[in-house]
Amino acid sequence: MIKKAFDRKYLPVAIAGVVLAADVPIAVAMDSVMQIEEVVITARKRDETLQDIPVTVQALDSDTLEAYATREFSDLNDQISGLSLYNTGSAFPNVTLRGIQGGSTNSAADTSVAIDLNGIPHSTPQLLRFSMFDVQSVEVLKGPQALYFGKNSPAGVIALATKDPTEEFYSEVQVGYENAAESKFGHVILSGPLNENWGARAGIRHMETEGYFDNEWESAQAGDDTGPNYDETVFVGTLQGTFDKGDVTFKVYSGDRSGGFHTLNQIIHCTDNTDISNPGDDCKLNDSFSTEGFVNDKSLAPSRFDDDKPSHDYQLAQYSMAINYELDDIWSVRSVTGFVDMENRFFGGLAGTPSNNPAFSFALASELSSEQISQEFRLSGALGDVDLMVGAYVDDRELVSEGALWIAEDTKVVPDSVAIVEGESWSVFAQADFDLTENLELSVGARYTDEDRSFEGRNYESLALGGPLVYLEGDIQVTEPKLNYTDLSPEVSLTWHATESLTLFASYREGFKSGGYDASPQDFVGSVASTHPALGGDPVQIHYDAEQVKGFELGAKMVLADNTLRLNASVFAYDYEDLQQPSVFSDGSSVVTRTVNAAEAEILGAELDLLWLTPVEGLTVTGNITFLDNTYKSYVSQCNEYQIFVEPGNCNVDIDNDLSTDAGGLLAGTGFDAQDRDGDPLRNAPDYSGSIGFNFFFQAEDGIRDKLNMMASFSDSYSADRRNTPWAEQDAYWLMNAGLGVYAEDGGWSVDLITKNLTDEVVLVNSGGLARSGDSSTPEAQAGVRNAPRQVMLQFTFRPDVLF
Template sequence: MLCSKMMTLACSTAAIAITCPASAQDAATPPTNATETSSASVGIEDIVVTAQRRSENLQDVPIAVTAFSADAISTARIQSFNDLATRIPGFSVNTFSQSRANPALRGGSTSLSAPGAEQAIGLFIDDVYFGGSGDFEIDLFDVERIEVLKGPQGTLFGRNTTGGLINVVTKTPTQELQAQGEVSMGNYDYFQVRGYLAGGLTDTLAGSIAFTSSDRDGTSFNSFTGNRVDTINRSSVRGKLAWAPSDSVNIVLGAGYSRVNETAPARDAIFTGVPIENQALLATGFVPDNDPRVVQMWTDGSYKSEQFTASLHVTKELGDANLLSITSYRNLRTQQSPISLAGVTTPVYDFGEPRELDAASQEFRYISDYSGPFNFVGGVFLYYANESRDLNGIAQWEENTVGGYFQSLTLCPLQNPDELVVSQACKDNYASLFEPSNFRVFQRTKTKSASAFLQGNYELTDSLKLTLGGRYTYDKKSATGFSSGDLEFFWHPADILVDDSESWGQFTYRAAVDWKVTDDILLYASRSTGFRSGAYELTQSDPALSAVPVGPEKVLSHEVGFKSRLFNDMIQFNVAVFHAKYTDLQFFVNTGDASVTTNAGQATVKGIEIDAVVAPVRGVTLSAAYSYQKGSSKGIPVQAEIADGTPPAGTIPHTIVLGADFEHEFANGSAVFLHGDFTHKSRYGLEFNDTPQFRSGVKSMINGSIGYRFANKMELRIWGKNLTNENVVTYGQNFWFAFYSLPTALANPDVITKTAQPRYADPRTFGATLSFKF
């Protein structure tokens, strides 16, 4: 009964939201470049960001940036990077599992997941670098601001990125007493509690503590085990101490801990093209159904993690400059059992990839504040990481499948290559090739990096400014590892042993000019470069390639932009046009009969990003954002089976995000508020290939909330996510070769393009949140 009533309220919220086209950015979700509104004033308030490593009004920064304030994050319930992805045009995240998430923006993406491989989109949380594929499965809580910088960031941030950067700033305590807390309940037995307490401890010392804990039953049902999967069970805590021993020195010490204990993701097996009786015996016991939230996996799987982070910020004011020292440490340990990739009742090709990471960084930064026309930011950044992945796999290639045939071609010397089925001689003499097998691929990569950077701006006139910046980065990576266990053609055709190292040096730069046409209009143009460091990937079909590192990937980007505030801050309209050219592409390719990591070819992505915010009257904010991206590639090695013209992963042709917020405050200080947002993303590739199973998109996703704030600052909010209940693919699998014989596949080509094992984003969720704040 409770869920039924909550469902009615959530759907009513969606209906109300639709009647108000567009949205407020602060009050909510949609990505607009400066957005804070208040029911007490008319117009769009400013957001201060640190995209150029100094505090600036977002509208004065000559970079395309999407920023979310603390209120916007809370209203939109942005609690993960998947939540963030639906609200930023052109941005996407594909999630293979909790240990592997790959974000993409402006053509910058990666499919490499080995230890030491770095993302095209960098993540910094309070200046602590998170750069691996297992680093994006974290809670966003206690957040003061999120800044998404678009395009390569090759000068001011510690690790270079090619597609963009996410800068998360959490709250720092002051002497003012602050307390807030909330309890949320929803469908799938969702329960979450969050809290924050901060204030002065002495005249010079302030402290804070923040925590979040979330628990939810799985959104999919595994009919084979009788359990729910895609569960949530995680908690995090973060504490800070801010000490001001003198008027010119500030010290902030932060530490955080998080834990996760969840099932594996659900994968829905889809078989089409030929009748079920013509499929391989491996799928015996599988009963076709049309419900994507009912799966038949042989195991529920498990994922556990513990993470500890610590940082120390010391700021010394020098009168006309600030000298900043940032020290950080991060420790991550994960456990993951083999997870079902094929979504059937027996193992086909499944693996888990537990990871361990110890990383430390030290940065010294000098930020000038001179009275003259020239100012700059410069410094050095040192980084060390020791990361390992212990991949453990289970594979079974039935002799009457295409997988069994490739198994025989690879490992059975008696196989006749002219035959389209496994030879009888291989069946008789190499029977173990077609039995369940276990294998292990262990890799450890140590990264040592040092860089020096300097970026300055010179005011040519009162309204015209020139910016020039550069960074030189030196990276050295050492890889050790091995593979062992039963042989199989896909990832373990032979035992390997690797002990190798390689180093790279790269100079990157940024040049920009901006013209403040009026106090409310900014024009700018920029040219910038970035790179992703090289990496080792031991999990390749050709063992000889495992000891050969993939070299750096480089990007050259041009951007022209326009930012404006009009009609007394009632309208904000921003446009950015970009062209990015990537060379020496890094990518991992699964061709169906092989796995290859390579470093070749080039890609071009160009597009336009438009966002607008309108605050016509007090308490009403409407927003709209649009992104167009067009990508192509060429020069990819033939063995990768990527045709010329294929766009890089995550290149979304069209994205539309609309939002609306309304708030009315009553005379007694209470208020009622509404929020709604709409997202559409046209079809795009999750990976760098043309495989249909790796296509995704969002037709029309609607989120909404309605709430009431009492005069005593208590607040009740009814909310709903994905109210249209879309099945959005966050990752695809294509194991057709594990279920059909080669003659069957040749006679029924549809089995290749239509057999799939997708992973979906959350379905419709809804609930209620009771909170307080003072």
């Protein structure tokens, strides 16, 4: 089935593109323009050129990142085809690649798009909350990845590497200002040798921002009136030693972002403003959002939190050690050890005091923390003409999620729930590369994975049992307190180096993502009565199954026109089973977040990216485009509010309110509770998207040069809501970024004027339905999160070691 759809829809297009590109030369003289330099990447954990490997990967070096003013991870959306990354998730940022997304609502779920920093795989995408700083390279591998990044990834990998020490002393100071959010930012970097064997590099970046949007909550105690307002500090450090037989590298990354608002949800649809809790909201996607007021009295705030205002604090620290050692001229060994510590704290304000016991006060808050330690060993070498790589990987992690409601009595603060999810994983992997002919290479590899997950937790609930308010406490009883998943994921690729400038490849890949538990605090609110042993409660089901993917990919990589045009294309087809989907729904009185298995999905598509060094001196053009045909198969999901209350004809599948499915926990009395999603597109998966841009460097006068760049990205329409409501339909759009700079030819200083979203386009990036706080029989309110508005940045960069 995969192959039939694959051939029918995309293979003729890809072949035609390759033939057309090969037959239409661009007449550019060798001595009139620069040639494209070879891009060396480590996507397969060894140095290879981008054009030679049988993997669909887009790689950005530090020069490219700087040229397009890549500051936030969301800036990668313009440069990486098929990527959608926004810092809007309730637990973690939303990351979608080729239409596959996971892990944004459930704090204990693995992300479908794996994150790798300096060789350390992260179990959560927390890193993407912070600004990009002192990054040497970004490599985005697309499609299932099983062999090279410690853990299986069903959708792809975003691999980042921070910069190593320089061979000579280097210093950099930068300061800047951005107008829309009134952001002030700056950094300092020092780098250089310590002696003949050791070098060091350290950098620190700080930013303070007041926020892009206005808070329209009509309350005298609304707190901050803009958001997201926060302070951020990022530190990056490296100590590296190089010796005759190898090298050792110690790296530290630390990020802290704290400030006012946890989310930027705004109401984007309602029948009238009485449908929502804030009558001042205009129910439109614009420059305002609504955050509820709260008790503005620090004396009532729980002692664990420092402020009486809505606030958040995101922290991440990673420590890594990489050792490379050459056993002889053929064999080498690599060891990578990593420790990752993550913490999220959210305080939503005080919710009041119960009348029957004034000693208690309530606060909407939550806390999430995790620790992860990992170790990988890899042996690489050759037996005759066969290149070999074998290795092993282990990790151990613990995640603690503390509930959404805090109860304070004097100085005692307890959560309403504590969930602890522990995971242990080990895997072994191997790959062999065979030279079938001088130009034909066969690569065969596989990873065997064994993962254990366990869950324990306690509920604490305040109940008025015919008298004063009392605590009821008990263990959370679950149907499966221990889980085990095993998987063998093979990869096979055939690579033909047809000419020095043309490489063709075909690959078959399988991927896997472990199942697990929901640890989001909302899952346990009010559930003591059903799970407390003394009340005879039954165990609850909060686990979900593993996700599986398999499919094919064909690609062509070519360098044309006297090495001035690089053109890479691929077509792909993958089938996903038990696709894990983030789920947020309301039962009319509370909001619940879960991860659910959404049966099957079929992913078909084609991609193209190019780099052209034009005949005009200093002018470089880049571009990319992705075509997708992503559809659910055999998937029954929750109905959206539009189907239930406006046009209920398609809300016609009765599953008896089964909480173990994606359609469970719906409004009672509707008659039906689910919709058949077979054939529907996946969320945030437009039929086509891409970008085109240019960089132009030119001489202004002796010793001074100018630079001009522009990037225009585009997207077809898509649904931003997992339940496909028409209220969350985003129309096709274009976004434009531009920059103008003046810099010294010796690199001693530069001044840059940078604009993002030049035309001030409003784009819906995330959405979900909301139940009304009043009459719950007609909850026609839809929430959403938009992109950042127009931003204008001015920054000054100085390099004292050059100037002085």
